[in-house]
Amino acid sequence: xxxxxxxxxxxxxxxxxxxxxxxxxxxxxxxxxxxxxxxxxxxxxxxxxxxxxxxxxxxxxxxxxxxxxxxxxxxxxxxxxxxxxxxxxxxxxxxxxxxx
Amino acid sequence: xxxxxxxxxxxxxxxxxxxxxxxxxxxxxxxxxxxxxxxxxxxxxxxxxxxxxxxxxxxxxxxxxxxxxxxxxxxxxxxxxxxxxxxxxxxxxxxxxxxxxxxxxxxxxxxxxxxxxxxxxxxxxxxxxxxxxxxxxxxxxxxxxxxxxxxxxxxxxxxxxxxxxxxxxxxxxxxxxxxxxxxxxxxxxxxxxxxxxxxxxxxxxxxxxxxxxxxxxxxxxxxxxxxxxxxxxxxxxxxxxxxxxxxxxxxxxxxxxxxxxxxxxxxxxxxxxxxxxxxxxxxxxxxxxxxxxxxxxxxxxxxxxxxxxxxxxxxxxxxxxxxxxxxxxxxxxxxxxxxxxxxxxxxxxxxxxxxxxxxxxxxxxxxxxxxxxxxxxxxxxxxxxxxxxxxxxxxxxxxxxxxxxxxxxxxxxxxxxxxxxxxxxxxxxxxxxxxxxxxxxxxxxxxxxxxxxxxxxxxxxxxxxxxxxx
Numbered sequence: 001x002x003x004x005x006x007x008x009x010x011x012x013x014x015x016x017x018x019x020x021x022x023x024x025x026x027x028x029x030x031x032x033x034x035x036x037x038x039x040x041x042x043x044x045x046x047x048x049x050x051x052x053x054x055x056x057x058x059x060x061x062x063x064x065x066x067x068x069x070x071x072x073x074x075x076x077x078x079x080x081x082x083x084x085x086x087x088x089x090x091x092x093x094x095x096x097x098x099x100x
Numbered sequence: 101x102x103x104x105x106x107x108x109x110x111x112x113x114x115x116x117x118x119x120x121x122x123x124x125x126x127x128x129x130x131x132x133x134x135x136x137x138x139x140x141x142x143x144x145x146x147x148x149x150x151x152x153x154x155x156x157x158x159x160x161x162x163x164x165x166x167x168x169x170x171x172x173x174x175x176x177x178x179x180x181x182x183x184x185x186x187x188x189x190x191x192x193x194x195x196x197x198x199x200x201x202x203x204x205x206x207x208x209x210x211x212x213x214x215x216x217x218x219x220x221x222x223x224x225x226x227x228x229x230x231x232x233x234x235x236x237x238x239x240x241x242x243x244x245x246x247x248x249x250x251x252x253x254x255x256x257x258x259x260x261x262x263x264x265x266x267x268x269x270x271x272x273x274x275x276x277x278x279x280x281x282x283x284x285x286x287x288x289x290x291x292x293x294x295x296x297x298x299x300x301x302x303x304x305x306x307x308x309x310x311x312x313x314x315x316x317x318x319x320x321x322x323x324x325x326x327x328x329x330x331x332x333x334x335x336x337x338x339x340x341x342x343x344x345x346x347x348x349x350x351x352x353x354x355x356x357x358x359x360x361x362x363x364x365x366x367x368x369x370x371x372x373x374x375x376x377x378x379x380x381x382x383x384x385x386x387x388x389x390x391x392x393x394x395x396x397x398x399x400x401x402x403x404x405x406x407x408x409x410x411x412x413x414x415x416x417x418x419x420x421x422x423x424x425x426x427x428x429x430x431x432x433x434x435x436x437x438x439x440x441x442x443x444x445x446x447x448x449x450x451x452x453x454x455x456x457x458x459x460x461x462x463x464x465x466x467x468x469x470x471x472x473x474x475x476x477x478x479x480x481x482x483x484x485x486x487x488x489x490x491x492x493x494x495x496x497x498x499x500x501x502x503x504x505x506x507x508x509x510x511x512x513x514x515x516x517x518x519x520x521x522x523x524x525x526x527x528x529x530x531x532x533x534x535x536x537x538x539x540x541x542x543x544x545x546x547x548x549x550x551x552x553x554x555x556x557x558x559x560x561x562x563x564x565x566x567x568x569x570x
């Protein structure tokens with residue numbers, strides 16, 4: 001099997017997804033993901049010249065709703081399901097760095 | 101010594117003034133009680149599905165068309181990251197196929213700034229960091245309010261066409277004016293409905309390639325924006341002049357210490373793993389929709405400024421103020437009603453900041469006519485105008501009621517001669533070329549005439565007396 005994906009690639013992707021993998025899992029998933037990519041390569045082999053790219057499997061565009069308010073969820077019900085709450089807000093562990 | 105040029109591009113996030121969020125029917129409102137506008141979609145609960153808000157698309161198109169963009173078929177992508185302000189662990193945004201591309205924003209001084217794109221995306225929830233004095237890196241924990249999660253945003257990305265802090269501020273002011281004119285957003289920086297990030301680099305003035313840039317965040321006012329650009333340019337120039345390099349990174353503006361601090365470098369940049377959002381189909385606004393939106397646009401600031409400048413021949417700065425105040429229609433109507441172009445603009449620029457009140461177009465026109473004919477001095481006209489704004493009425497009647505009657509030229513000449521006779525020392529200084537003394541004489545004549553004299557006429561009379569040999 002060609003080097004479709006390296007162990008380092010898998011470790012990087014796992015890190016992005018906040019997954020902690022053992023060495024054994026890294027090995028196993030590297031092999032499995034390579035097989036998935038090989039399957040995608042089968043599709044790549046098809047002649048798609050003249051086929052327009054699609055962004056979605058459904059033959060639909062412009063699924064829209066009117067800008068009208070509808071009631072959502074009751075705060076007390078939602079917050080009751082949260083692991084931790086303070087001042088009517090979700091309490092979360094400290095975060096480092098800003099994302100955007 | 102190298103001469104440096106600052107290069108700035110801005111990314112401005114604008115919250116759209118819709119009734120509901122981008123993908124769900126929760127209320128879009130600022131300042132509501134925490135977590136009262138939430139539902140399964142904006143909380144990212146399993147099994148919920150987003151449906152795009154037609155109103156948000158319409159406002160995005162209004163803004164795009166007002167910026168001269170092309171409205172394109174567009175797609176939504178997921179931008180993946182783990183941060184509690186987005187409960188889904190991704191933000192839905194537009195990536196390589198945004199709705200609006202390739203426009204231009206014309207600033208008040210005529211500078212044209214390229215717009216690369218203006219795309220739709222959803223806002224995040226609002227985090228409050230508790231402990232560590234509110235500083236994110238020292239916080240003990242954070243509290244999240246999801247009322248803002250899913251509120252529709254348009255992110256307007258400019259090209260790196262700005263060359264100074266002043267130009268960047270002018271760009272933000274102009275964009276705000278367009279947002280308000282189109283009704284796309286209330287554009288209040290202090291409420292966070294308009295948020296600005298700046299990409300800043302420097303280069304020697306004769307270089308055509310761009311220097312390494314830093315992106316500066318946390319700019320909460322146009323004042324912060326200007327200060328941050330000046331600081332960041334100085335910092336980068338100092339590095340380069342010391343033979344060092346600028347590192348591409350994201351930096352945080354600290355308003356209190358007036359500096360930027362590194363947040364993360366290019367190597368640490370987030371890998372967002374964008375991929376097409378499978379729960380949303382493509383957005384392809386048809387010609388009829390685009391045309392109806394384009395036709396419903398109000399007159400925009402730049403063409404309004406051009407129209408006013410052409411009609412009155414006034415200076416760029418005055419025209420910009422009058423249009424910003426929304427007084428250009430009044431000035432143009434008063435001009436058509438026989439008003440004096442220059443005086444209309446001067447009053448609109450300086451004396452109507454608090455609104456027009458009871459002032460009518462015809463009264464405004466007549467007032468400037470009286471002024472132009474010499475029936476009122478500039479000072480008197482101001483007073484009459486204030487009365488017209490407060491209580492309305494006819495300017496001639498108001499002027500009479502205030503006791504303003506044009507002084508006959510003879511009476512004024514007598515007053516000038518009296519002032520000269522009463523102040524021989526000052527007059528000697530005037531004759532010796534001390535022009536500052538003319539202000540003293542104007543003041544004397546004004547006092548003697550209870551403010552009814554026209555200062556310019558007094559100055560002219562003084563000159564005549566001097567030429568006649570004192």
